[in-house]
Amino acid sequence: MRERPAGLRAGLIQALRYAVDGLHYVVRTQRTFRVQLLCAAVIAILAVWLRLEALETAVVALAMFAVLAAELINTGVEAIVDLLVERNHHELARLAKDIAAAAVVVSIVGAVIVGGLVLGPPLAERVGVTPAWSGLLARGGALFVVVAGALGLLSLLRRPTADEPRGARRRAS
Secondary structure: OOOOOOOHHHHHHHHHHHHHHHHHHHHHHOHHHHHHHHHHHHHHHHHHHOOOOHHHHHHHHHHHHHHHHHHHHHHHHHHHHHHHHOOOOOHHHHHHHHHHHHHHHHHHHHHHHHHHHHHHHHHHHHOOOOHHHHHHHHHHHHHHHHHHHHHHHHHHHHOOOOOOOOOHHHHHO
């Protein structure tokens, strides 16, 4: 157990050290996080190149940080589940890890929608698409992602869970 430092300032500094240690671990060991950092850097450069307004930049940055935060939480959940389960595999442990991974996927889909809506029109205009068409393409792309996601979620309703035998859900209906 870690000892708490005396005083507010010392406690905040220690908390920041722990957070930096966690970031160091994730950057060093998690390839997915490094890929997401690279994507965030490319998107940040793109936002600067497209000269986005401050609010647009903030929205894109928030979406990028939401993905990174979800990945950090996912890594933390995986670490604690692996510690608690060790050699005795349990279905709930697998389920916790799968749900944490799903949170990352949901945040990525949200970031893609935000990126398409915010970055899409100015990017399309830079490559020669008219402003009217660029906005339409961005909204159409966002709608496509939402509809595809909804259809994907609906298809999951028909799929048996890992603990159900194949076809059990169809027989029960």
